[in-house]
Amino acid sequence: MKKKVTIHDLARMLNIDSSTVSRALNDSPRVGIETKKRVLDLAKEVGYQRNLLASNLRTSKSMTIGVVVPFISRHFFSEAIDGIEQAAYEKNYRVIIAQTNDDFEKERKIINGMYMNRIDGLLLSPTLNTQSGTHLDVFIDNEIPVVLFDRYYDNARINIVRLEDRYAAYSATRHLIENGCLDLVHLTGNLDAAIYQQRLQGFKDALIEAGMEFSKDRVYTIPLLPEHAVAWIEKILKENKIPDGIVCVNDVTALGIMKYLDENTSLKVPDDIAITGFSNEPASSIIKPGLTTVDQHSFEMGRMAARMLLNSIENKEDFLSRQTVVVKSSLLVRGSSIKSELGLHKGGKTIRQEQGTIKG
């Protein structure tokens, strides 16, 4: 192992002081152009590599943001992380990543570890059962910016970037109603989570607006995985409580159901059961019929959240002005929601309905 060369080594070799070397390396204006060149040349020649651990300690700035999500490999999150990384790279920030597996205790530990690493800011999509952010107090108390994205809970001191969940679910539901559904159900996840509460509200709002009956037994709560969705639809069919439309809160459950119906029943999507999802997974445009779904603009959401975070890192003054950005959604209309007897089938095309932005 080669001995690492430090600014002191460079200083000695050039017969100047290490502080001058430091200035030269940092391109400070307070150093002679001539000296600067000599330092830079020597640094390159001897392969000097700055030690950021030291510099970070000294400046108490790590140039690192932490990203904590439930599941890294989930399509939505990996795309969001993509956006986050791009935004961070642009500003020369590092990204450290961890996943909670939706386990609150793990989230607590990770977040504490990130604090000990003195990250400059935190991007968090909390576990579904995170009801409050006392584990974030250490960040807030130390004025380290935090941005919640996608999933969130209300905390007066944290920035939030989230989808217009209520409106997105509302418009998916309304879309199904307009396409002739009379007996809709909502398939959702843990209703402790604000996003699912919002989506439920949107579902409800659309029913009520259409003068349709809403009751709690139209709402089914399951773990949001294909196998549970399949078990659910099997049960529903067995009990003969077949709806003519299902508003799902994610694509993988919707896809699981479509696949099950296709392979195991004579029920047809959309004519017998219309269906919508959330996320626009790649598979959703490939299945036949295509799955009508809400595009959450995951990449943009990630990038926006990261930019918001970086901005509050660099402009501490606006730290206090907490804000919530509500990202608009797009309803991607495909075959799974257009009942053919209405003569509305648009072939294999995806029709994109942009939604308006709503605050709150």
Added chain:
Amino acid sequence: MKKKVTIHDLARMLNIDSSTVSRALNDSPRVGIETKKRVLDLAKEVGYQRNLLASNLRTSKSMTIGVVVPFISRHFFSEAIDGIEQAAYEKNYRVIIAQTNDDFEKERKIINGMYMNRIDGLLLSPTLNTQSGTHLDVFIDNEIPVVLFDRYYDNARINIVRLEDRYAAYSATRHLIENGCLDLVHLTGNLDAAIYQQRLQGFKDALIEAGMEFSKDRVYTIPLLPEHAVAWIEKILKENKIPDGIVCVNDVTALGIMKYLDENTSLKVPDDIAITGFSNEPASSIIKPGLTTVDQHSFEMGRMAARMLLNSIENKEDFLSRQTVVVKSSLLVRGSSIKSELGLHKGGKTIRQEQGTIKG
């Protein structure tokens, strides 16, 4: 902003020396059980949070590994990162992530930045045109372990975890031959990359073994994205050079082609054109017919690469014994490759053919 409490503060409050506090906090045996308890209690009471920047500088160990991939959101990589994160978390390591967008210059910068951050090890899936690793010299010279995964190039001083690419492509090709394909083509990416060279070799080996003619015009090189695959199949059809089987090096191209054929031609998969892919994207089991594909066990590959890296971080002695681990693949047989006139169609089921492990 609250003033951060340091070990010196704790020391002062307890009338002991900061070195004792440090020992207590690190659960050193060289501190009285009684003192240790007092320190720990006080630390908790006043909300002491260790500053890892300082500790890292002192110990020159960052407890961080760097992960560099071409595209974070690509299904294969996000799953691999999932596995990496899990392995790292188990060992209490942090993961810092960056993506190169397959741009070598960006890769160079990122890797250098990670060195300056003094990561303890690097997990890299290099750009397709990375032919040598001189940008990794700084790691090698300083004996910081590096593991290449999935993508790789031969370097006598770097560990590699990779798929048995040649064999995987060989068995996909042989599978198509066994299912009646007589006129096979290979659709691949940048042939500078070792993985694609290997897959091409597998394709070739299978043809030759079957006594079929191999020539270079059976091999088509495109950017590996659906839109390019579609442009390619359009062109091929126009020129009337229709093959009866296509061995693709990834699923997204295969899926693009299947979708195009289904929507724009009367050609049927698999009867007119059989097709195989690589990666087992979620969509591949949802499309009809299902896409026969090579499962690369991305999660396990990531986890294995991370464990190998962590192992060489912790046991420096085996740093010199470079090794290459070849991960076995599984051919997932679905409808896209089973021509029905042979009466072999197995319905919607996926048949999993495990492959053997091959060295080298």
Added chain:
DNA sequence: TTGAAAGCGCTAACAG
């Protein structure tokens, strides 16, 4: 079992 002292490599007043 504890303390004193030194220093990881860098930056940032403050002087000159």
Added chain:
DNA sequence: CTGTTAGCGCTTTCAA
């Protein structure tokens, strides 16, 4: 424009 000085907060000899 450059040098001096003093740490950032921690760990780690060495000595007691």
